[in-house]
Amino acid sequence: MISGLSAPTAGTVAIFGVDPLRQAQAARRLLGVVPQETALYEELTAERNLRFHAELFGIPARERPARIAAMLELAQLTERARSRVGTFSGGMKRRLAIARALLHRPALVYLDEPTLGVDVQARRVIWDYILAMKAEGRTVLLTTNYLEEGEQLCDRMAILDHGHLVALDTPKALKARFGSTVLDLELTAPPPPGLVAALKALPGVQDVLAEGDRLLVTLGAATPVPRILVEVDRLGAALRHLNLREPSLDEVFLSLTGRGLRD
Amino acid sequence: MRAAWAVAKNDLLLLRAQPVAAIITVAVPINFLILFVLFAISGGVVPVTLQAGAQGPATRAFVQALEGSSTFDVHPVSTAQQASAAIRSQNSVAAITVPADLNQALRPGGHATVDVTINNLNGDFADDIRRGLPLAVSLFYRQAAPGTLPLRWREVDSYPTTVGFLAFLAVSIQTVALLIGGLLQGGLGVAREWESGTVKELLLAPVPGWSVVLGKLMSAFLGALAGAVLVFLALLLLGVRPQAWAELIGVFVLVLIVFVSLGVGVGSALRSRNTVFPLAFGLGLPLFFISGPFAPIPWGTAAAADVARVFPVVYANAAFQHAAFGFWTLDTSVSASWLILAAWTAVALAASVWFYHRATAAR
Numbered sequence: 001m002i003s004g005l006s007a008p009t010a011g012t013v014a015i016f017g018v019d020p021l022r023q024a025q026a027a028r029r030l031l032g033v034v035p036q037e038t039a040l041y042e043e044l045t046a047e048r049n050l051r052f053h054a055e056l057f058g059i060p061a062r063e064r065p066a067r068i069a070a071m072l073e074l075a076q077l078t079e080r081a082r083s084r085v086g087t088f089s090g091g092m093k094r095r096l097a098i099a100r101a102l103l104h105r106p107a108l109v110y111l112d113e114p115t116l117g118v119d120v121q122a123r124r125v126i127w128d129y130i131l132a133m134k135a136e137g138r139t140v141l142l143t144t145n146y147l148e149e150g151e152q153l154c155d156r157m158a159i160l161d162h163g164h165l166v167a168l169d170t171p172k173a174l175k176a177r178f179g180s181t182v183l184d185l186e187l188t189a190p191p192p193p194g195l196v197a198a199l200k201a202l203p204g205v206q207d208v209l210a211e212g213d214r215l216l217v218t219l220g221a222a223t224p225v226p227r228i229l230v231e232v233d234r235l236g237a238a239l240r241h242l243n244l245r246e247p248s249l250d251e252v253f254l255s256l257t258g259r260g261l262r263d
Numbered sequence: 264m265r266a267a268w269a270v271a272k273n274d275l276l277l278l279r280a281q282p283v284a285a286i287i288t289v290a291v292p293i294n295f296l297i298l299f300v301l302f303a304i305s306g307g308v309v310p311v312t313l314q315a316g317a318q319g320p321a322t323r324a325f326v327q328a329l330e331g332s333s334t335f336d337v338h339p340v341s342t343a344q345q346a347s348a349a350i351r352s353q354n355s356v357a358a359i360t361v362p363a364d365l366n367q368a369l370r371p372g373g374h375a376t377v378d379v380t381i382n383n384l385n386g387d388f389a390d391d392i393r394r395g396l397p398l399a400v401s402l403f404y405r406q407a408a409p410g411t412l413p414l415r416w417r418e419v420d421s422y423p424t425t426v427g428f429l430a431f432l433a434v435s436i437q438t439v440a441l442l443i444g445g446l447l448q449g450g451l452g453v454a455r456e457w458e459s460g461t462v463k464e465l466l467l468a469p470v471p472g473w474s475v476v477l478g479k480l481m482s483a484f485l486g487a488l489a490g491a492v493l494v495f496l497a498l499l500l501l502g503v504r505p506q507a508w509a510e511l512i513g514v515f516v517l518v519l520i521v522f523v524s525l526g527v528g529v530g531s532a533l534r535s536r537n538t539v540f541p542l543a544f545g546l547g548l549p550l551f552f553i554s555g556p557f558a559p560i561p562w563g564t565a566a567a568a569d570v571a572r573v574f575p576v577v578y579a580n581a582a583f584q585h586a587a588f589g590f591w592t593l594d595t596s597v598s599a600s601w602l603i604l605a606a607w608t609a610v611a612l613a614a615s616v617w618f619y620h621r622a623t624a625a626r
Contacts, residue, residue: 003467005466005467025469028467028469029469033463033467035460035463038460039459039460039462039463039464041459042459043280044273048273048276052269052273052464053464053468055265055266055272056266056464056470058265058469084280
């Protein structure tokens with residue numbers, strides 16, 4: 001929808017005020033896209049892929065060599081410029097796709113699951129590119145299933161569930177919705193009957209989730225940790241380990257979308 | 264135009280990197296050409312053995328008549344055993360035995376019997392013998408005893424030159440090259456973009472859809488043209504010498520635009536190379552075979568001729584034959600046929616843009 005390839009069933013889309021359906025060519029000049037499947041010509045060289053992109057986007061011929069060289073340098077692919085893309089690893093292809101998306105200097109860069117299927121080192125390199133794009137003042141929009149990635153890279157996160165927007169906020173604010181603190185209790189045995197209800201009844205406790213021998217207690221601003229420990233002891237449970245921490249975005253996501261599988 | 268040229272250049276580089284379509288574009292028509300040459304060689308005259316009981320003037324006249332019937336490739340043998348052996352080894356379609364008293368057949372009231380043993384393994388070849396021998400007998404009487412044959416025939420050629428069977432067949436090979444080359448190059452060039460996901464690169468570029476189609480048409484045209492020119496060179500080697508070069512180039516270009524455009528349309532609609540391949544061969548080749556490669560279409564069945572008249576292949580075949588030999592084999596006039604080819608070109612171009620637009624429209 002953002003790139004104008006699908007029409008919205010409701011509402012409108014605008015890229016810096018430009019309608020991607022009615023002003024498709026103007027919108028596409030503003031947009032740099034890194035599709036999930038990279039959409040590179042694997043039979044051609046890395047340089048040829050970039051040259052084709054430059055030709056399609058009307059980059060003047062005299063500027064092309066310098067821009068292509070700069071993008072290959074950015075993607076750390078200068079030495080493989082004349083190699084066929086089909087010989088590249090997944091991480092190299094992803095880096096080349098990002099370089100291609102940046103070649104025409106778009107104002108908005110859209111990355112569709114940019115680190116899907118790449119190794120840890122490549123993921124770190126891609127994250128660095130994205131942070132560099134942010135630092136240059138570009139707007140970066142990325143979709144991801146890795147919430148840690150969103151937390152690291154994004155100023156604002158939107159959570160979509162079954163096509164509906166269920167949350168849109170900063171990572172910090174989203175976590176605050178879940179609670180300011182999570183008390184992660186590991187017991188020596190499954191919690192005795194009544195313990196979960198007793199903990200939920202305590203002031204400042206927002207939610208209690210039992211997972212086997214573990215209890216995840218979400219706390220509000222006031223943190224009555226000693227009272228919780230007393231209650232655990234009173235109801236006959238023995239504590240093996242405890243951890244007081246910030247809620248994770250995974251917990252926020254699950255609390256907003258539920259635990260059912262999404263196919 | 265800038266984007267169209269960029270797309271065309273990219274596609275030609277892809278064609279060079281993955282030349283399967285280019286190879287097939289040349290290989291299929293060349294294979295057809297080889298097949299037609301074999302067909303012409305094996306179907307032109309049939310090998311027979313001739314065992315003569317005597318070597319008199321009547322026997323010589325009979326042998327001349329056999330050779331003059333344009334049916335037999337005569338191999339003399341001395342014995343019946345040799346003739347039988349030739350049939351058993353499939354080197355002969357018939358054993359013809361000329362009696363020693365053949366001259367009796369030229370005398371009033373006399374008669375003689377020529378024995379013929381037919382190798383009826385293949386009915387078509389056996390029928391060649393059954394048709395050719397009575398003709399040879401007629402020729403024999405016409406030459407050896409003209410007064411004994413009251414019914415004569417007089418030949419008048421409709422055309423100033425006679426075109427050999429192989430040359431007649433071979434010219435239509437050019438149509439196959441353009442048909443297969445155009446459909447494959449056009450269809451595969453577009454379908455590949457969807458299969459590899461690279462269509463997104465085209466869709467996300469700030470260029471109009473028609474310029475992408477134009478680029479695809481240009482690259483497919485050049486790719487198929489290269490193959491078709493190679494096939495044309497093969498035809499020149501076979502001795503085909505076009506009489507009207509301008510007409511030949513004109514029909515070459517128009518027909519190639521038609522099939523390249525149809526290929527781009529098909530590729531956009533199907534988006535799969537595995538479907539483009541069988542469609543190009545499955546529909547293209549039967550259409551070719553009913554469109555007059557072997558003989559003018561009115562000589563075949565009326566239904567096949569009616570189907571053939573709807574499509575451009577029959578007009579392409581006729582125009583190539585006209586350009587090469589100067590004769591016109593259709594009951595549609597030359598100018599009307601050119602108009603039909605031009606109309607097909609316009610329709611095919613419009614179809615290629617429409618199918619691509621439909622395949623890429625926002626939904």
